[in-house]
Amino acid sequence: MFVLDCTLRDGGYYNNWNFSEELVNHYLKAMEAAGVSFVELGLRKSKSNKFVGASGFTTDCYLRRFSIPETLKVAVMVNAADLLSTPDIFNELELLFPNDSSNSPVDLVRVACHVHEFEAALVASTWLKKRGFLVGFNIMQIAERTSDEIEALARCASRYKEVDVLYFADSMGGMGPDDIVKVIQSIRKEWQGEVGIHAHDNLGLALVNTLAANDVGVTWLDSTVTGMGRGPGNTRTEELVFEAAERLGKKLELIPLMQLIEQYFAPMKNQYGWGSNSYYYLSGKYGIHPTYVQEMIADSRYDEADILAVLDYLKMNGGAKFSPSILNEARNFYRSESKGNWKPVDLIKGRQVLILGAGPGVKEHLGGIEDFIRREKPIVVALNTKSIIPEELIDIRFACHPVRLLSDCNEYMGLPQPLVTPFSALPVNVCKALEGKSVLDFGVNVQENKFCFSETNAVLPNSLVISYALAICTSGKAKRVLLAGFDGYGADDPRTLEMESLFSLYLSQEERCEVTSITPTRYSIPVTSVYLL
Known part of the structure; x- marks a missing residue:
């Protein structure tokens, strides 16, 4: 049985393979103590179009910086897509592996393949084996394949005696132990060599699936520290080594691994948030x-x-x-055209419209906003279900998010205002949940970077409810649009850029309403004070 820890390779999808050398040194000592057989210290690539840390290339020069314990074997992974995208796969291999195994810290090279890449990439095994490397091939997204397809893949691999281990990955994490066993049975019909498993933890079954595979003869078992890896992560090394030691009857030293987790990986997990949910x-x-x-x-x-x-x-x-x-x-949920049948012009033509957002500005200036509403009597619009303004001061509500509409149906049913929504384009379950509610159907179609306004519908650049609200006001020929509670987000928040782009696009339209924020805002839109109105 071989436990292969691939934390620094699979975990790199969260931090761009940028692990400190201090971490790597602690990691190597912890892996040795825990009885891990192989450590996959990163990817081996020849190019990148963005910044990638050292474990994204894992060159021999980089690996030589570390004192690698004698009991640990070093692996790197190559993506078949990188090999096959070059004019000559062997020239690319020569570039990636300038030293043969006797002059390299690398012992094992694994090639990760999608099914459609697998057969063409297998020729790399011959080249790698001549250089003295152990060779593994990983087939990704195996769950999508039939038994016949898996047998055919194994048959292809069996033609290459240079392949030392054939891995399969439950890339989507949707398999259970019975599914794992069926895959192995299909592989075994055509492949007599070593088999490995790389399990994902979407369903919380990564460890269970890995042990089920081992029960039927799979001897290469992947894991990562705290499960660090793309998406929900993988089998957790700290759990797998415990099970492996028990099965092998070996003593286990977990303290260095626990210290490694506490010092480095627990803070990273809090930062990046891997793990199943x-x-x-x-x-x-x-x-x-x-x-x-x-x-x-x-x-x-x-x-x-x-x-x-x-x-x-x-x-x-x-x-x-x-x-x-x-x-x-x-x-963007509304890709097909939704005509609608409600004409907002009947309600808001020539009127001021006040749109209430969810920002703290509404609460901070509640008294001033309420005085303005009572004095000037604008059409007051609340977005979705929330507003701290008294219900009797709100005239109408706009909403267009189908999932939020469904989850908020009970709240809408208890609110007194009519609800404007793209009703005819909503899923049947949402429409049924809104039965008995006064609903006005204003249609919508989402097209990137575009506004277009009609009597009963509009084209929007996205399905944000503020886009929907601005379109309704424009189609309804409002005198002007006032915004309250659109405070904005932080400068680095992607929602800021999205909202800025939205307002910029809307204000560039020939057909548009005058838009002014009456509470403080970070957005690049005209601002006045509610106390001046």
Whole structure:
């Protein structure tokens, strides 16, 4: 049995492979003490279009800086996509591995392959073996493949005697122990060599799946410290080494590993937030690439309702391969045209409209805002369900987020104001939940970087409710739009850039309303004081 810890490779997806040398030295001592067999100290790449730390390249020169314990074997990983994107795979290998194994700190080279890359990449095993390296091939996203397809992949691998270990990865983390055993049985029909497993923890089953694989003869077992790795992470080394020591009847020294976790990895986990949660559970259950969840959790523009809505979209439309453009598309729910039937001009033509945001400015200037409403009698709009303004001063509510609408249905039913929403474009379950509510249907269609206004619908650049509100005011020919509670976010918050872009685009439209904030705001829009109105 070989425990292969790949923390510095898989964990690099969180910190761009930028681990301090102090951490690496402590890590190597802890791995030796814990009885780990192999340490995969990073990726081996020849180029990058962004800053990547030393473990993103893991050169021999870098590795020689460390006193690597004799009991530890060193591994690096190469992505098959990098090899196959070059004109000559062997020239690329020569560039990546200028030294043979006898002159290199590297003992094992693993090649990570998507299924469509696997057969073409296998020729690298011959080149690597001639240089004296142990060779492993990792097949990713195995759960999506049928038994026949897995057997065919194993058959391809069996033609290359230079491959020492054939790994499979439960990349989406959606497999259970029975699924793991079935994959191994399919592999064993055509492959007689060593087998390894790389498990993800979406469902909280990474350790269980790894041990189930070992029970049926899989001898190479991957793990990472605290599970650090892309998405929900992996089998946790601190748990796997305990189980391995028990199965092998060996003594275990965990104190250096626990100290390593306390000093370095616990703070990083707090910072980056890896580990399984309900969102990763759903991504594993529905075969969605965990990077979608990882990106959304790290991006403050996505709240709980956004993440659930995107996962629902990817469940229906396919999310096995990560794509930033698909993530952006999934967040904008109204891609097909929604005509609507309510004309806002009947309510707000020639009137001032006050839109209440959720920022602290409303509470801070509540008295002034209430005085203004009672004196000037604007049309008062609350966004979604929240507002600290008394209900009798609010005329109408706007909302357009389908998941938030569903979760807030009971609140809407108890609120006295009519609700404006793209009703005819909402999912059936949302429409049913709003039965009995006074709903006004103003349609919407999302197209990037575009506003367009019609009597009963509009084109918006995104599905933010403020975009929807500005469009309704414009279609309704409001005299002017006043904003309260749009304080803004911090300079480094991605929501700031999104809102600035939105206001800039709207204010550049030939057909637009005058927009003024009456409470303090960080956004680049005209500002006055509620106390001057």
